[in-house]
Amino acid sequence: MKVLLALLTSLMFLTACELQQDPIKGASDQVRQGVPPTSNKPVAAKPLPKEALQIDAPTLVNGRVGAPVEFKILGRVMTPDVGFKISIDNLADFPGATFDDTTGDFKWVPSKKEVGSFPSMELPLRVTLATEVSAASPTISVEKKVISLVIQNAYSKPIVNTVTGPTSVTVGSTYDFDFTMEDVDALNETDASIQVRDCTTSYYSDSIAHLVEVRNVAANTTTPNKYQGKVRLDLTKAGLLSSGTYCFGLQAVSKHGVVSDLYKREINIEAKMKNTRMTMETAPEVRVGEKIQIGFAIYDPTGNGQLTMKSQDDIAAILPGSSLTCNRSFSTKYQLDCKGLIDATSATVKVYEVNFVVENAGSNSAQKVTTNHTLRINVKAAVTP
Incomplete structure (x- = not known):
């Protein structure tokens, strides 16, 4: 009897050790990785505006x-x-x-x-x-x-x-x-x-x-x-x-x-939708080997429309290392705020062009006006000592 009790005690001890070693053994990968079950719940469709x-x-x-x-x-x-x-x-x-x-x-x-x-x-x-x-x-x-x-x-x-x-x-x-x-x-x-x-x-x-x-x-x-x-x-x-x-x-x-x-x-x-405008059409002068930060806005002059960037050239493909993003203004729908970096490290002396297509739509989308904009970047020769 003592031998039997010893064997049972040892078995229970080993089982407890195994449970302590992996308390979530057999659980789904989602639980084992610490992902809350609610994080992947389907998102309810929003009602129409x-x-x-x-x-x-x-x-x-x-x-x-x-x-x-x-x-x-x-x-x-x-x-x-x-x-x-x-x-x-x-x-x-x-x-x-x-x-x-x-x-x-x-x-x-x-x-x-x-x-x-x-x-x-x-x-x-x-x-x-x-x-x-x-x-x-x-x-x-x-x-x-x-x-x-x-x-x-x-x-x-x-x-x-x-x-x-x-x-x-x-x-x-x-x-x-x-x-x-x-x-x-x-x-x-x-x-x-x-x-x-x-x-x-x-x-x-x-x-x-x-x-x-x-x-x-x-x-x-x-x-x-x-x-x-x-x-x-x-x-x-x-x-x-x-x-x-x-x-x-x-x-x-x-x-x-x-x-x-x-x-x-x-x-x-x-009001009748009008073509959008840019606050800067020519970037500040930059020389080969330099980098500069830029910022400008594209806006509806009447302040009534809702702007959408329909297309934008990839400035990094035009000037490697450069970046430019244009997002709707935080406070208004009729303005896009653009900011970025012009990297002329590997540029050549010339005028580069970055093109945008911006749509200005009425609040009820009854009318839309599309405007083509161009940002010109004039890269000049580096200044020699």
């Missing part, structure tokens, strides 16, 4: 009790092959309202219950655009918009119901906006009129009424007292307009001279 999701609907809708409120809510996704759906989060707050997510038609007849004894009531309609999961968009991206429905309790003057059209435009083109209006006093479309008015200048927008003209007014064939038409924004001769938020207003005028409240339509205008 906000600029890629657009809800096309008026921000403001005017209506009145007992009269149909009708407008479209449509959407766009600026990334190809990505499906989406439009939904209204609080449709139940509008009794009797319908929304067709195929055609985008929203229809509702407000009642006294929604307004009560108030002269008017503003009601928020909450809209959501959500993308569908696909190979082109493996994660769901969401955009939301609140549409303000201002409902008058009683008719006292004409009403501009909606003004719909693009929310972002670029200088150099024309854009049409559709409007709808209500005028109980008008017997036909010749009695109904719409006028363009300035918006009050504010700290964030300027009026562009002088660039807008009324194209036509026509009667709605299905709804009495309702009229519709178009106004056109002409930016073909607005080359000096800078990027920013602008506004124009519309007012309906009855045949008796009664004027509606001003309907303000804000719009983001993107």
Whole structure:
């Protein structure tokens, strides 16, 4: 028995020693090499950028009790092959309202219950655009918009119901906006009129009424007292307009001279993209055998674009030992900061050229301008003692 106990004790001792020598024996190479299991987790796909999701609907809708409120809510996704759906989060707050997510038609007849004894009531309609999961968009991206429905309790003057059209435009083109209006006093479309008015200048927008003209007014064939038409924004001769938020207003005028409240339509205008510039086109003089540090910037003179280096010569192949990198500025998208080393140790006396191709794109990528730049490096003969 003593011999058996001794053998068992020895066996246990040897086994313990083996475990102490390699406590993770048999583990995966990842564990044995000290790599945390979470370090190789798949990275979740990022949602699409906000600029890629657009809800096309008026921000403001005017209506009145007992009269149909009708407008479209449509959407766009600026990334190809990505499906989406439009939904209204609080449709139940509008009794009797319908929304067709195929055609985008929203229809509702407000009642006294929604307004009560108030002269008017503003009601928020909450809209959501959500993308569908696909190979082109493996994660769901969401955009939301609140549409303000201002409902008058009683008719006292004409009403501009909606003004719909693009929310972002670029200088150099024309854009049409559709409007709808209500005028109980008008017997036909010749009695109904719409006028363009300035918006009050504010700290964030300027009026562009002088660039807008009324194209036509026509009667709605299905709804009495309702009229519709178009106004056109002409930016073909607005080359000096800078990027920013602008506004124009519309007012309906009855045949008796009664004027509606001003309907303000804000719009983001993107200035025409311009060619980029360089702060240095000729490097400081360098002599054979010398090395110098250089730094310069490539920028959009309007300060509106987003710059991308499309191609850049390999300076090391032109001047061995040299280096040059151009990266987007830390604080701005419209500037590339370039820095590097010019090594003329093995250079010959001549002018070397380093070429760049830079793309200047608008914030919504509607327009792009490409510019070719050249950095000239004049290598001169070494100074002899």
